[in-house]
Amino acid sequence: MDNEILGQLFRQLTDTDSSEKEIIQLLQKVKTILHKNSEYAGNYTFDDISLNKGVAVNCKLASDCFDDYLRTYSFMLATFRCIGNKTKRNTEKVKILYAGTGPFLTIILPSVFLFSSDQISITTLEINENSYHYSKNLISKLSKTDYFEANLHQNALTFETEHKYDIIISETMDKALTREPQIAIFSHLVKFLKSDGNLIPQNVKIDLIASSIKLEKNVDFYCYTDKRTRELNNKHRQFIKTVLEANRQFYETAKLVESESLFLTTICTSQVKTKLNELLLLTEVQLYEDFILKEDDSWLTKKYICHSFSRKTRGKDFNIYYKNNESPIITFKLKD
Numbered sequence: 001m002d003n004e005i006l007g008q009l010f011r012q013l014t015d016t017d018s019s020e021k022e023i024i025q026l027l028q029k030v031k032t033i034l035h036k037n038s039e040y041a042g043n044y045t046f047d048d049i050s051l052n053k054g055v056a057v058n059c060k061l062a063s064d065c066f067d068d069y070l071r072t073y074s075f076m077l078a079t080f081r082c083i084g085n086k087t088k089r090n091t092e093k094v095k096i097l098y099a100g101t102g103p104f105l106t107i108i109l110p111s112v113f114l115f116s117s118d119q120i121s122i123t124t125l126e127i128n129e130n131s132y133h134y135s136k137n138l139i140s141k142l143s144k145t146d147y148f149e150a151n152l153h154q155n156a157l158t159f160e161t162e163h164k165y166d167i168i169i170s171e172t173m174d175k176a177l178t179r180e181p182q183i184a185i186f187s188h189l190v191k192f193l194k195s196d197g198n199l200i201p202q203n204v205k206i207d208l209i210a211s212s213i214k215l216e217k218n219v220d221f222y223c224y225t226d227k228r229t230r231e232l233n234n235k236h237r238q239f240i241k242t243v244l245e246a247n248r249q250f251y252e253t254a255k256l257v258e259s260e261s262l263f264l265t266t267i268c269t270s271q272v273k274t275k276l277n278e279l280l281l282l283t284e285v286q287l288y289e290d291f292i293l294k295e296d297d298s299w300l301t302k303k304y305i306c307h308s309f310s311r312k313t314r315g316k317d318f319n320i321y322y323k324n325n326e327s328p329i330i331t332f333k334l335k336d
């Protein structure tokens with residue numbers, strides 16, 4: 001019964017005519033069914049896992065990500081579209097690796113209802129024991145085991161395989177690529193991607209902007225499109241430079257060393273207008289083709305205030321680094 005309802009809800013979700021309000025209502029209905037079938041009680045478990053390249057978030061937080069509705073919807077639809085395009089070209093099953101499923105296998109779930117098990121084969125990795133447990137419950141309760149080649153309770157950072165995948169998915173990130181291990185995970189897994197394969201997200205772009213916290217407007221609610229706040233903020237902001245584009249080329253070429261900072265670029269702040277006293281990092285996440293999360297569409301793309309000028313730093317050049325340690329972050333250092 002729940003199976004049929006979920007299939008119906010996912011079909012409605014992929015109907016691109018649905019309004020934002022309808023999408024949120026559909027996802028709320030989906031969530032109720034997922035809670036029931038995974039037997040997830042929604043209780044807080046203090047089970048963040050500290051890795052040497054970022055934090056794997058606890059089961060409650062991973063489950064709450066579902067309520068970041070535009071994020072959830074966009075990841076689901078982008079993945080569905082990407083698989084759809086591959087099934088048109090592939091004669092064999094589309095092989096998918098999904099790192100960090102959370103309790104609900106959120107991103108891949110519509111696709112196991114909308115494609116047949118002859119079309120896709122999925123391997124999942126989840127490091128958190130509780131999330132892993134609930135995701136396994138869900139697969140068996142929804143009778144979807146034949147879609148999965150393997151469900152592994154494993155750290156994606158140390159995963160090894162002889163297989164190559166058509167699509168590798170991971171949403172293990174926070175705004176400005178802080179805290180969670182997205183960069184480290186994709187840098188490791190990219191070697192298992194076929195030459196014509198796709199990473200989802202395809203690109204994470206981080207722009208450095210000068211602004212003033214006194215002039216900045218904040219959105220009233222996240223996970224609703226709010227172009228107006230973006231437009232208002234853009235009136236006073238000054239673009240400085242794109243400091244990182246984390247995409248396949250980056251993952252294949254950047255020399256990430258554990259616990260070391262990776263040099264990204266140098267920025268010059270001599271042209272920054274005097275009324276702008278802060279530097280912000282803005283995140284834009286391109287999931288696949290035209291599925292893009294822009295500033296404030298989701299928690300992943302909230303602005304991140306990273307520096308306030310002092311007399312010592314105003315007008316100076318900075319070197320920008322990505323810190324690849326247990327607390328990843330983009331950092332600044334005055335250039336000598």
Ligand SMILES: C[S@@+](CC[C@H](N)C(=O)[O-])C[C@H]1O[C@@H](n2cnc3c(N)ncnc32)[C@H](O)[C@@H]1O
Pocket residue numbers: 051055056057058061062065066075099100101102103105106107125126127128131154155156157171172173181185
């Ligand atoms: C932000 S949640 C996202 C959950 C789900 N994919 C979604 O989109 O709603 C990230 C998930 O990745 C898992 N994770 C983080 N680092 C991991 C790693 N190194 N190996 C396997 N799983 C990891 C976390 O335990 C968590 O369940």
